[in-house]
Structures are given as structure tokens and as C-alpha cells.
Amino acid sequence: MKFILSFWMALLLPSISIGCDVCGIFLGIQPHDRTTSFSLLWRYRRLEGTLPAALSLVPKHGAHDATTLATPETHYRELYQVAEFRGDIWWKPRFATLVSLPLVNNYRAVDGIIRNDVYGVGDPLFIARYLLVNTKCLSMDERTVHRVLLGAGAKLPLGRHDMTYRGGEVEHDQQPGSGSLDLLASAEYMVRRGRNGASLSLIGRGNGANADGHRMGHGLSTTIEAFRRYDIGEHWKLMPSLGIYHELSGKDAMSGEPAQGTGSSTLFTHAGVRVWWRSWGLSSTFQYAVAHALGDEMIPNRERVVIGLTYNLINN
Numbered sequence: 001m002k003f004i005l006s007f008w009m010a011l012l013l014p015s016i017s018i019g020c021d022v023c024g025i026f027l028g029i030q031p032h033d034r035t036t037s038f039s040l041l042w043r044y045r046r047l048e049g050t051l052p053a054a055l056s057l058v059p060k061h062g063a064h065d066a067t068t069l070a071t072p073e074t075h076y077r078e079l080y081q082v083a084e085f086r087g088d089i090w091w092k093p094r095f096a097t098l099v100s101l102p103l104v105n106n107y108r109a110v111d112g113i114i115r116n117d118v119y120g121v122g123d124p125l126f127i128a129r130y131l132l133v134n135t136k137c138l139s140m141d142e143r144t145v146h147r148v149l150l151g152a153g154a155k156l157p158l159g160r161h162d163m164t165y166r167g168g169e170v171e172h173d174q175q176p177g178s179g180s181l182d183l184l185a186s187a188e189y190m191v192r193r194g195r196n197g198a199s200l201s202l203i204g205r206g207n208g209a210n211a212d213g214h215r216m217g218h219g220l221s222t223t224i225e226a227f228r229r230y231d232i233g234e235h236w237k238l239m240p241s242l243g244i245y246h247e248l249s250g251k252d253a254m255s256g257e258p259a260q261g262t263g264s265s266t267l268f269t270h271a272g273v274r275v276w277w278r279s280w281g282l283s284s285t286f287q288y289a290v291a292h293a294l295g296d297e298m299i300p301n302r303e304r305v306v307i308g309l310t311y312n313l314i315n316n
Helices: 002-015
Strands: 037-052 073-092 095-110 113-121 125-134 144-155 182-193 196-206 219-228 230-232 236-249 264-277 280-294 301-312
Touching: 125 182, 219 264, 264 301
Parallel strands: none
Antiparallel strands: 037 073, 037 301, 073 095, 095 113, 095 125, 125 144, 144 182, 182 196, 196 219, 219 236, 230 236, 236 264, 264 280, 280 301
């Protein structure tokens, strides 16, 4: 599995020269309207911070491996990486299905000591989407174009959720899969006039409970970005974007009872660039956390990166 994940990342990273992912999935501006596409994406997230030792005694996210800590503060560093295969399949002009299969690497170090470093297949998901509104430019005259895309689907409990690391049980939030059936809903709105535009995308997740009775907090992520498109020659297109990204996560629950100290709200700055050549697209997004409100047991988000390579099934 390490070889597969390393090969996938090696395929993506040279193209730009430079976890269980808490959010689950990222929706952004689509490269081609109503066109079937297949993508390889790499998502990275870092969480880092300290907790008072008294709080560190409490298992994070309801796990079962609490340990006695003598230091007044405990430093956590968590890295979530996902290599994702995604298909956005358009069956008809207004109906599409987005499917995703993730390969996951989750890492946690406590006071510099590695506690988890696990690799595995995560939970696949699908979202059926309907194009509610789609105006088009029918002439060379500049006019405002709108698009509204609504979706609903589920994340299926098929990923590994029983992994161990060095003989110890891996916590719920560090497992590649959740072990629960989670419902998804999405909404995307884009407005464009000429080469300038803006978009709003939301994706919500209603989490179910796993076999142990543990449920991760329900979530909502929101992206707002403004963009401008530049045409370079006959086949190249460049589109930088700026905006904000917000994540809201409710409290976890155990056997139906809310887990105190969980739940979070994080606001990120958002900067991205998309490049297209004929049927190929390359996208890169960087998000930096600037404000948060966290439960007492939650580690702060620091930054998030999404990189994607896409092939669109269109005529050159």
C-alpha cells in the first residue's frame, strides 16, 4: 500500500514543480461545463498544537487508548494525506454522478513520538448531481452566465476502520475508513460575466454511527472564490482565484451522547490556480487557517493543500 500511495503522489507532484481527511472531499470550479472527466487528486492537511495534560488524558474523539502524561502540556502534530481517484460522469445534459475512491495516509505524533502512521483504502463515495440552472452565452456579446448544481449521495463504510499501529489500537479519527454510512449533500453556484466570475460551493455530511456506537460530528464546508480567466494562445487557459474556505464540524457522539470537548469551526484563506491545455487540466489550491473556534480536545488546523490532474472527455 505504501508503494501504491507513493507512486500516486509521485505522479502528481512533478507536474507542479514544487486523512481520513477531515473535510472528506473538495468541490471547486469545474474545468469544463457538463463534460465527463477523470481526475487524480492529492489532498494534504496539517493540524498542530498543544493541549493541557489534564485534557490530553481524555481519549481524542472517543478512542480507547488514553495514557498517563506527566508533562503540563502535550504537543500534537497530525498529518492527513489522501490520494484520490475521482470520476465526474455526465449521463445526460443535466444529470451527473461524482464518484471517489481514496487511498489514505494518517499520521500522529505526540510530543515528538509517532503514535500512528497508517496507510489504507478509505471510504468510497458517490454524489448524484442535477444541473438546475445553466445559462449560456449564445453570441459574442458579453452577458452574465449563471449555473446552479445540486447533489445528494453517500459515503460507504468500505474502508479499513480496524487498523492497529505497533500493537496499539488506532483512534477513530485516524482510521482510513469510518465504519459508518454517511449521507452527503452538495450545492454549487457559479456566476460569470466575460472573463471574470465567482463561485460558491457547499458540501454537508451527516455522519452515521459505527459498530461501536461512535459517531463523528456532522460537517459543513463552504468555499467562496472569485476568479479571472486568461487565454494564452489557441489551446492554453489560465484561471487564478482567491477566496475563503470554512469548515464547520459538530460534536462527536458515543452511544447517542455528545462528546464534550469536540466540535470545531475553522476559517481559511483560499488561493488557487487552474491551467488547461486541450483536454487536460491541472489545479492547485492552498488554504491557510486564520481563525478558529475549537472544542477543548481539538487540535487546530494549520493549512490544507489540494492538487489535481484532470482529463476531460472532449474533442480537441
